Amino acid sequence: MIAIGLEGSANKLGVGIMMHPDNGSPPQVLANIRHTYVSPPGEGFLPKDTARHHRSWVVKLVKKALKEARVSVRDVDCICFTKGPGMGAPLQSVAVAARMLSLLWGKALVGVNHCVGHIEMGRLITGATNPVVLYVSGGNTQVIAYSSQRYRIFGETLDIAVGNCLDRFARTLHISNDPAPGYNIEQLAKKGRQLVDLPYTVKGMDCSFSGILAAVDGLAATYGLGGKGKDDETDTPVLDADGNGKPTPADLCFSLQETIFSMLVEITERAMAHVGSKEVLIVGGVGCNERLQEMMGIMARDRGGNVHATDERFCIDNGIMIAQAGLLAYKTGFQTPLMDSTCTQRFRTDDVFIKWRG
């Protein structure tokens, strides 16, 4: 069976084609194409501009994907699209494209939960069978474990997502959004030396990032590091007797990463202890961060387990994860009638009945 997956819940437009061979051999990725809407430094992506980007690229991407996968429309079994959660306008433009393809080609539609897509893709690529999942991206921060036909949320953010915290701090420092603000923060953080005190807000298995963002934004303002025209390279830190001094932008990125990733590792560890699991799977855009993977690896090793993570092809929003989750559902007989092929900005991971797992 072959499925096309369309993903556009944020600034990435992804088209992917997955094949589940009929003889039961492992699923294959036939095409995985992505085009990202990049906003200028200091700015985030606005829904209407992102939707416009998706509308103007979706046809090109679908054509290119079909060509790359060397499949004809006739071979495709279903069209999978992201039903939610995500930004309204971009979701809508992709849902319209999915509906159009479905009517044009006479193929079934399958609405997919974005978070479930990430989890299923991560499981497929890493081979992790029943891990505790840390799903970290620009819009979501959740610790998830599977139990009785649901991906249950054990912990999550109480306010903004961890990726949103990083993205917005990148805006404060006017760091480039190309290829991704989080990636550029990660590179800058490698040069950081001094750990500045930031709030640490873990509540049980939940955490909060808005106060940390406000604090680090405040520090940036205090030391005049925010906004355009700063010159961080020539700025050699002046240290006092305790080894503390004026932090550089790199120090702030370093401190921000160390603090929020410690929180994420801590809540993941707590969920692992709670459900008695030794495997961790990191998915979502922030999951590409190598420092996060490293910290998670140390934690997992100390618990006698290991961490599974993927690279940017599968971590960052993509079409194949939607095709993968959609195809799993489609094989159990699930379809989304045209009447119900709407999308929604709020769609909790545990709302989905996971019929395909035991």
Next chain:
Amino acid sequence: MASPEPYTPPPLPTPFTHTTPPPTLLTQGAEAHIYKTTHLTPTTPAALKVRPSKPYRHPILDRRLTRQRILQEARCLVKLVREGVSVPAVFALDWEGQSGDGAWLLMEWIEGVVVRVVFERWEAFMKAGGEGLRGERWRAEEEKVRGLMRGIGAVVGGLHRAGVIHGDLTTSNLILRSGVEGEREREREMEGEVVLIDFGLAAQSSSEEDRAVDLYVLERAFGSTHPRCEMFFGEVLVGYRDSYKGAAVTLKRLQDVRMRGRKRSMIG
């Protein structure tokens, strides 16, 4: 990504390296290792909570968090013991981890079964055919669960009355004190005093919001760990309602907390 290096648990902090018999490791929680040992006399059992340093964390951050948490935990426990809430008493602590092998807290030993296990056993029993029970026997089963739920509500109420919130209420952090070791018969498996443990995330607060959130966390924990028992969660609130004067206000606030999409307000 997998790192197959073998892991050996960190060594015990100094005073406990000379204990005979040596402390036995019971659980490796997320934050701490719990050992069973003795205090002062070989017949006084004690629980030792060691917070080893977390190598994944930056050392400065690690020291700050460990110190903050172990002191907070001890302060809450001491206060609760004074207020007569059933929690383990504090014997001794070292918040700096002077030996370099972690900060530790030595507490009274609570003999009993973790409530999570009690419910799991019951759920397993129900799954294995108990659900077919009718009439008198089903009512007896139901009453057992309801009784334990009320007991949980009462102890949480006592905690809140004393001005402390737990911060991580799950059934893993409740012990059903039995006084004796070993298995008990099915009829009496849910009898006994409920004792709260693990105050690693506790804080002193009398705000109804914090209290309501505490209850909400417990409610969600039931939903995710004991789906079959969730229907009886109302009994926890019944037990809670009668436990202190401000309980009704907190329960009203709980309604609001449930209504919010995200779970907790970060006011204050």
